[in-house]
Amino acid sequence: MPPESPIPLTPQSRTPKQPRLVFSAETFPESSVTPVFAFPPNRDTLGGTAYLIVRKDGNLLIDCPAWDENTRSFLDAQGGVSKLVITHRGGMGKVREIQEVFGCEVIVQEQEAYLLPNMAVSSFRESLSLASLAYGDMSEMQVIWTPGHSPGSACVYYAALGGILFSGRHLLPNAQGDPVPLRTAKTFHWNRQIRHVRKLLEMFNSETLHFICPGASSGLLRGKFAIEQAYSRLAKLDLEACLIQAATF
Numbered sequence: 001m002p003p004e005s006p007i008p009l010t011p012q013s014r015t016p017k018q019p020r021l022v023f024s025a026e027t028f029p030e031s032s033v034t035p036v037f038a039f040p041p042n043r044d045t046l047g048g049t050a051y052l053i054v055r056k057d058g059n060l061l062i063d064c065p066a067w068d069e070n071t072r073s074f075l076d077a078q079g080g081v082s083k084l085v086i087t088h089r090g091g092m093g094k095v096r097e098i099q100e101v102f103g104c105e106v107i108v109q110e111q112e113a114y115l116l117p118n119m120a121v122s123s124f125r126e127s128l129s130l131a132s133l134a135y136g137d138m139s140e141m142q143v144i145w146t147p148g149h150s151p152g153s154a155c156v157y158y159a160a161l162g163g164i165l166f167s168g169r170h171l172l173p174n175a176q177g178d179p180v181p182l183r184t185a186k187t188f189h190w191n192r193q194i195r196h197v198r199k200l201l202e203m204f205n206s207e208t209l210h211f212i213c214p215g216a217s218s219g220l221l222r223g224k225f226a227i228e229q230a231y232s233r234l235a236k237l238d239l240e241a242c243l244i245q246a247a248t249f
Helices: 069-077 095-102 110-115 190-203 230-235 239-248
Strands: 020-023 036-038 051-053 060-062 083-085 105-109 121-124 127-129 141-145 154-158 164-168 211-214
Touching: 083 095, 105 110, 105 141, 110 121, 121 127, 141 190, 190 230, 190 239, 211 230
Parallel strands: 060 083, 083 105, 105 121, 164 211
Antiparallel strands: 020 036, 036 051, 051 060, 127 141, 141 154, 154 164
């Protein structure tokens, strides 16, 4: 007998997952926050989560979402991409294709710029302001070098809603939904990563860092894409205990 034909996909199962709205003026009516979207995990970046911040002075894409017609149509509908920040080398995905379509500025820390040969990129060393003076203070949005996970790992800070940190893989949620550095076999320099967690605690406080949007493991947030009460939860982390792991890993 011939093999049975596969069960046809239902219309619902063929429908691609859409980016989800994380923040907006509708969900936070007393604020003037512009829409922030989280994309579904991207296989090209080992399950990484990319984010889009929609702004009047040009949209900011943080890391690369899966690149297909659905993503392109969605980005087109939101007004395209003005800037694309890569938070670590694993978040590059189809960065070349995205730049070719939207003509966006690609921003990457200087130690990982060589991974994008024959591309126009803007590199930075310690930090870089991203916002336009026409739409707010230059400190309102910036990218901050936080090496450790990779040599050029970085976080993106957005001052809306009391402070949102897009942490890439520098900080990820654990099973309790708390932000933690995660050491793996591919971690570039664990002690340096811990030092830059401490640097973030020195840069911010409970009034300036309300949310962390991790660049992976968002499933541990149980349907959310942001860690709330971010600073106080990060401040509870035992950094000295983390450093001890360097001798036992």
